[in-house]
């Protein structure tokens with residue numbers, strides 16, 4: 001097989017370079033089998049130590065930029081007392097030992113990788129260390145208590161005797177697996193809690209990292225699929241005469257999602273796909289457009305929805321209030337636009353199969369591929385490649401890109417790589433849903449909030465229905481996440497929702513519901529501060545006094561940003577804070593407004609994720625999440641016209657580039673609270689921080705995204 | 710029709726339609742998958758390679774138009790170990806998902822070759838053609854400054 005040990009890269013002696021990084025070594029026969037025997041020590045599904053003292057740590061999460069390839073091994077290595085400089089890292093296969101605590105499947109999502117693996121990986125490392133110590137004690141015939149470990153070596157301080165983990169591997173395999181090995185106290189951490197550079201830099205700056213798109217296996221063919229341009233449309237008929245006559249075209253076949261062309265190169269497949277004459281039955285949605293959908297959503301948002309939560313009597317409090325802020329916030333569909341367009345390679349070998357792809361949901365993808373091929377899931381080997389971005393799109397609830405590629409390759413007997421063009425990817429749905437919130441906030445004489453009523457209109461996320469296996473009725477939890485548990489003190493909170501049916505498929509998009517609820521909440525309370533004539537930072541600090549973590553973060557960004565300082569005409573600061581995925585993030589944006597031009601000059605960010613396992617990685621995720629959100633805030637929208645997505649590429653779906661990227665400063669507060677996630681929580685506050693800064697700079701209150709003046 | 714391409718110092722005969730984008734010849738025909746596909750229409754820079762030392766978007770170069778010119782890809786630029794740019798990238802912990810990074814490194818390498826001490830504005834102008842959806846722009850900026858310093862022996 002072409003992709004295997006070639007993937008190893010011995011880096012330079014520079015920072016990240018001293019590591020070797022293994023990828024794609026099948027471990028299915030070994031994972032989860034404690035004490036597999038032989039000379040190799042495999043105490044659990046995460047560690048493998050061979051007699052040459054090479055310590056391999058297995059990563060069961062998908063590396064999509066968020067740095068799991070570094071931080072998860074770091075946790076194991078800490079408790080194992082492994083030599084970090086020589087640790088090997090390897091991507092896992094599909095195995096129940098790696099299932100998420102939330103669902104019976106492997107899942108990289110919900111910003112959960114570190115905090116849901118923390119205990120498991122620490123125990124994995126500590127258990128292995130205990131067994132290595134046991135082996136040394138046995139072979140030297142000394143009490144285990146007096147032995148010490150460091151950098152993959154066990155030593156006996158009394159005799160000066162030492163043995164490498166590799167030398168002890170065979171004997172360690174015969175040791176009983178301890179029930180409960182003690183974990184290190186935080187004060188003894190040598191790796192965790194300190195800035196650690198990425199292990200995958202070396203292979204990513206040299207082009208050696210293999211993404212799904214880069215899969216090359218002998219005999220491989222290439223496919224492109226013509227899919228219905230109108231959402232909800234179906235195939236009527238097609239004429240492949242011209243396409244079939246084109247060079248390199250091997251086969252044209254119908255698949256459930258459309259018509260596939262299999263050729264001997266990606267380019268030839270795409271060209272022939274474009275030459276297909278396809279007649280689609282547009283179905284009921286050929287005239288659908290987002291302009292009229294928005295009208296419909298606005299009207300609905302003014303009517304009573306399904307009541308999710310009702311605390312206190314909004315009507316009575318509002319009637320007695322000094323004033324009621326009554327506003328609507330509007331959000332477009334958003335595409336994830338991962339840098340790497342979707343793709344998946346499938347080899348149906350007749351009775352068994354292999355799948356290569358960048359995915360966040362291995363178990364579900366494998367099961368679906370197996371069902372299509374008529375094989376047991378175990379007969380399908382799924383190789384997780386590096387992901388050129390995920391952001392939720394590669395946690396496709398219905399495994400759309402894997403399912404389609406499996407249909408394309410089914411019965412072909414050779415590997416077939418199905419590649420989506422950028423346009424296929426961007427127009428393929430699975431968006432952050434278009435959303436309208438109608439909010440009413442009643443304020444007392446001092447401008448303090450009394451009662452809040454919010455009604456949201458949007459649609460179901462495919463993900464929740466598929467994962468939970470239940471039909472969602474009345475409301476989707478993402479419609480109100482962040483609102484139900486919001487921190488501002490109000491005597492009455494009412495949350496209502498309308499669910500709209502639409503053929504436009506929707507999915508989680510980096511920070512999911514918080515992408516809109518944080519904007520609505522933090523803009524609304526900014527409006528309240530201004531209505532009260534109080535500085536928005538002071539207003540928040542006052543209202544959130546009962547929440548020390550919020551206060552600490554706000555105080556932090558207040559100092560970092562020099563809040564209150566004199567600013568040039570047309571420049572303003574905006575603040576926002578949001579708790580999501582177990583972490584709290586406060587951000588201040590400095591924005592300059594010149595005519596119609598909005599320029600975000602600088603962003604200050606303070607994050608409390610409880611404990612930062614790799615502070616450098618946390619800062620990098622904040623930087624990334626802020627730019628990702630900023631692209632959406634300034635530019636992102638998918639509009640629908642005649643049932644089709646209008647935007648197809650980065651010309652009409654622009655994103656922030658180097659020349660518009662603000663400088664970002666991040667500080668971390670290790671509050672010691674329960675550990676939270678870091679991949680997503682940086683995104684929600686940037687929308688309102690920028691919006692509030694635009695207001696401060698220009699007096700214009702923008703309630704509709706993307707921002708435009 | 711066979712076309713002779715000079716890539717990373719080696720000549721390869723390739724048998725493809727003359728209008729095939731260089732990107733797909735590099736990736737599918739020559740197996741040089743370090744060069745990435747991101748947009749196909751000169752909008753993202755993921756496919757950046759050097760043709761006679763200049764940064765170009767290989768997705769928008771017809772293979773027949775290259776002629777005798779020398780093509781360098783990410784595989785060629787680092788054939789003799791890490792370059793200063795790549796070292797700077799590692800030291801600044803630039804990469805995240807990494808998918809844009811071959812293109813970023815190629816674009817920055819060409820920039821520094823033409824302009825050994827680029828200002829922030831020079832960096833904006835040269836690098837704004839390369840999208841990074843992970844948003845690592847400020848680390849790229851720092852890494853370019855660092856590479857400039859390393860090149861001039863200042864560090």
Ligand code: FES
Nearest residue numbers: 747748749754768
């Ligand atoms: S793939 Fe060539 S510029 Fe995007």
Ligand code: FES
Nearest residue numbers: 806807841842843
């Ligand atoms: S590192 Fe992911 S797109 Fe740039």
